[in-house]
Amino acid sequence: xxxxxxxxxxxxxxxxxxxxxxxxxxxxxxxxxxxxxxxxxxxxxxxxxxxxxxxxxxxxxxxxxxxxxxxxxxxxxxxxxxxxxxxxxxxxxxxxxxxxxxxxxxxxxxxx
Amino acid sequence: xxxxxxxxxxxxxxxxxxxxxxxxxxxxxxxxxxxxxxxxxxxxxxxxxxxxxxxxxxxxxxxxxxxxxxxxxxxxxxxxxxxxxxxxxxxxxxxxxxxxxxxxxxxxxxx
Numbered sequence: 516x517x518x519x520x521x522x523x524x525x526x527x528x529x530x531x532x533x534x535x536x537x538x539x540x541x542x543x544x545x546x547x548x549x550x551x552x553x554x555x556x557x558x559x560x561x562x563x564x565x566x567x568x569x570x571x572x573x574x575x576x577x578x579x580x581x582x583x584x585x586x587x588x589x590x591x592x593x594x595x596x597x598x599x600x601x602x603x604x605x606x607x608x609x610x611x612x613x614x615x616x617x618x619x620x621x622x623x624x625x626x627x
Numbered sequence: 628x629x630x631x632x633x634x635x636x637x638x639x640x641x642x643x644x645x646x647x648x649x650x651x652x653x654x655x656x657x658x659x660x661x662x663x664x665x666x667x668x669x670x671x672x673x674x675x676x677x678x679x680x681x682x683x684x685x686x687x688x689x690x691x692x693x694x695x696x697x698x699x700x701x702x703x704x705x706x707x708x709x710x711x712x713x714x715x716x717x718x719x720x721x722x723x724x725x726x727x728x729x730x731x732x733x734x735x736x737x738x
Contacts, residue, residue: 558728618670
C-alpha cells in the first residue's frame, strides 16, 4: 500500500531536549516536505527536498533541521525544542511527474 | 509564490451542490491550480488540479475562469463526509515540490 509514515504520532518533551521525527515513503517519490499546522494559521511549510541531498527552506524553517540521505526518508530534527514549536506536524511526498501530494498521518508534538 | 484568497467558512446542506471559490489574481501563466482538503484529525488529501481547462474527476469538478484569476471547486452533491477544510493552492509549473497552503475554507455540511 502506498503510504507516508511518520513516527512518533504523539510526543511530549521538555525544552531543549533534542528530538527527531521520522518520515518515510514507499512510493519512490523525489519530493518530500514538512509542514506544521497551528490553529488559525493553516499549514505552513518548514522545509522541502527535491531529491537526495537537495533540501531548501520553506516559510518557517527557524529551529528545525532536515536531512535527505536516502530517497525514502526525510527526518525532521529539533535540536533544541522550545514551547513555540508545539504543533501538529505533517510530512508529505510527491513524484517528480505527479501532481498528487501524499500526506502522512501527522505527529502531534507538545514541548513543555 | 502567487497567493490565493478563499472565504474562511461556508455552509451547505446535504445532497446539495457546493461551490467553493478561490481568487488568485496574481497567477502566472505556468501556475497550476490545486485543491486539497483536510478532514478532521487527518492529513490533507488531493482533490483535483488544473491549468486552463475545466476538470472533472470522481471527487469534484474544477471550473477555471477564462482569465485564470479565479477558480471554483464544485462538489456536486455534498455529503456529511465532505465536511472539511478546503485549500486552493497555486503550484508553479506543476512540477515544483513545495505547495504553499493558505488558511483554506472550512466547509460545514448540514443534514
